[in-house]
Structure formats: C-alpha cells, structure tokens
Amino acid sequence: MDVKIKQLQGSEGAKKEEDGHGSVACEEGRTEDDLESARAKMGEVREENERLKMMLQKIETEYRSLKMKFFDIIHPEAKKQNDNDSAPTRDKCEEPELLSLRLGTSSPSGHKKDEKASNSGKSKDQKLNETKGEDAGETWPPSKTSKTMTSPDDNEVSPQSQVKRARVSVRARCDTPTMNDGCQWRKYGQKIAKANPCPRAYYRCTVAPSCPVRKQVQRCAEDMSILITTYEGIHNHLLPISATAMASTTAAAASMLLSGSSTSQQTPNSSATPTSSANPHGLNFNLSDNILGGRQYYSLNSCTALLPTITLDLTNTPSSSLSSTQFNMLTSNFSSTLRFPSTSLSFSSTENNIVPTIWGAGQVNNGALPCIKSLNFGRQIQNPYYQTFLEKSNQASQQVFAETLTKAITSDPSFQPVIATALSPMGGNSSAASQGLAQNGGENSLIHNMKWAENTVPVSSYPMTLNGKACTPTYLDKSSTSNP
DNA sequence: CGGTTTTGACCAGCGC
C-alpha cells in the first residue's frame, strides 16, 4: 500500500504540471492575451482547489466523528472503559469493522487455501479481515458445498453473512440473450421461474476455475426488451479491462447497498420521509424509501428477496415516481415482504448532461453501464497504466464528478455516512487521505484521494456489448483503448 | 477434440 501511495503521489506531482501549475514554459510563443487568460484560469483552478480542500477537510472531520459515534454504538462497553482513549486508538479497533463492508476485493476467503502461501505479503487490514472471517469474497451461497461442508458463517444469519451474499442486479435494454460484460461465462443451467415466461439462465465465471462469481440472466416479464442480470460474488482473479468496469460498478453498488442498509438499520425511521437535496449542478441525490424495491421483479423472485439486492436500473424508462433527470439513489427500508433490503440505483437519465459526463467522460450514456469511477472499492486491476490513462483522458470528468459529488455530500447530510463507509476501505484508512492531502499540497486533493481504487477503468474501454455486438453502440467510444 | 450449451434429474428450503 505504501508503494501505491507513493505512486499516487508521484502521479499527482506529474499531474500538477498537467494542470498548468508548472507549465509556464509551455506558454512560450503565445500572446500576452493567452498568458493573461491562462493566469486567470490558473487562479480559478487554485480557488476551486482551495474550496475542494476545505470540503475534504470537512468531510474527513465529519467522517471521523461518525466513526467515533459508530464505535460507541457497536462497543458501548469499550466506550466506558476507554473514555479517555484517543481517536487513533479507536480507529485501530474499528477499521476491520468498516473494512468488512468492502465488496470489491479480489481475494475471497473461499480460496484461503490458495492464498495462504501469499498471506505473509498481505496488508494488516486484510489479515484482520480474514481473522474475523468477514472477507467479502465468499458471497455465493454454498448450496453445493453445504452438502459436504458447512462453515459456521453459513449457520447464522449475521449481518456479516448478509454482507457476503449481497447481489447486484443490472437492468438494461438488450436485444441479445445476454450482456457481454467482459467476463467469460459458462451456462450451467436454465430454469423457468415462476410468474415469468422467460427462462432464467445461470452462468458461472470461467475466467478462473475457482472463481465463485455467478450470474443469472432473465428477461423482464413486463418488458421483454429489458434484460435483468444479477451478479453474485467477487472475482478472485484478475479481470480483463472490460470486465473490471462491471466488477467495480457492481462492487460499488453493493457497497452502497450495504452502507445504506446499515444506515437504515440504525435509524429505521429516518428514511420514512424522502429527503432530497438539489445542488447547483442540478444533480439530485434522493434518499427515500424503497420505491423501486417494491417492483414486481423483486417480489416475484423469492430467492432474490432472501438476499440483499441492489438494482442498477440502466433502462431508459424513467421510474414512475422519479424524474428522468435525476440520479436517484434510493436507500432501502426494511419491507415486511423482503427479508433483506433491496436498493435501487436508477440511472435512467437520458437528458441530463451532468450524469453522462460523470459516468462516461462526456460520452452519452444512454443505457450503457455507468462506471462509478471514483467510487471503485475493488482492486482487481493494479495497473499504473490505468492511472495514467485516467489522469490524462478523464481528468476533466473526474473533476466534474468530484465537484458534483462533493457538493452533493455537503448539501445532503444523509449521504455522508454512505460515502464515509464507502471511503473507509479505500487506501486503508482515512488518515492516508490526510497525509496525501498534506503531502501534495492539497492540489486536487479530493479528486486524487478518490482515485485510490486501482481498478478504476475508463468507461471508454468498457464494451457494453452483447455477444460481440454493441448493446448501445452510440455510447461507446470506438477510439478507446484496447484490452491488453 | 475440447469447450460450451442443452435439458432432465436431483437436492434443499420453505410453506401448508
């Protein structure tokens, strides 16, 4: 991790020059007007950076405060005994708890045997994770393995086991039988599900023989053009570039689901009244009841209802109760009909010029899978190339995203715990963010700090294709980088 | 020939 941080710091230093702070020499040959214009822009950028810096500091302060409160709730006895303990001590104890929510790791405990050899090289937090048996990789219900072996985790429906079994359902308009999400899948079964004439197909990942990831593909009974793909599990292998987009997106979505669930759990009534907060960018983050969770396809699938499921609605059909120009994040409540909460993220916007810019670096994102670039918590790919690529090609979009997200966070207090939880696995701890902030002088601090996830993948490389045919060809940048 | 798909059978969980 230290190495990664150093790499980031190094890239940030290089980026400063790209930002224009060290590029005065490049101004040679330009007119005085150009110089004045460039200086004015530099001033604006500096001001914006200062604002972002302040926002980040505020977020970190609130994050630490929330962490302390959370720790007090979880360990009230520890609070009594350690009333005089400093915050760093608490952080040490709490970090594994928060890390247990991480879904984007690529080292599932289901393959601990294989990992024992390399265990010595693992970071501290990873080891703590394994010690507590909360590794997020073991997500698939061990239906078959339970025949021969049962783990203690499987016998209790603890919050941790719910975490492990989180599902991410993706609704997208597709004409072909299945979405090509970049992974290799092998079909191992097909069933006619109740109340849906369309058969449900079962696939498992064949990129690695021991990969636990599986997916179910079924057409929506209400709209045959909508393909519902449900992912479950975490890849335990390196992924192709094109596959990391989906993997990170589902991981991020699942992470949102889990963090949102925990929030609702602690304050079950807090979401009774939908709250929304518009921001100057016109991007609304709505925290409300489980509006989409009550959709029919949830209740029809009893088994899905047994698992915490998050739905990424990538269809162009605006939700009946939601504006088509909103990025609606709907946290779950605890419906009496569902044993676990379901969360829906609706990306149904087709007209909004903000969201596509965020997801796709300006490319129109009309139904293509949005890549939550700056909220990737997984680390499937650790390739410096992606960092460089992103910094050069997606810098503008990330700035927009950072600004938008920051304003959304600051304007909507209910979103802060979600981000706080989401940020906790990134880069190990929040103090690293502070360090990075201090060491790089705060320039573009928020943007950079939110780029810790090494598997960030440019959307332009994500082939939302269907068996080789572009699912939504107009959204793809054909000049994008090719897979290695 | 090896990998994938198809498809009937089997199993487990759940409700009655």
Next chain:
DNA sequence: GCGCTGGTCAAAACCG
C-alpha cells in the same frame, strides 16, 4: 409429509 420452487448437476448434444 408433501408439493412447490429455485438452484445445481451431469450426461448428451452441439459447435468451432
């Protein structure tokens, strides 16, 4: 205990 349903297995068929 029985039936229903979802999920998985595995042999056969299929395909490049």
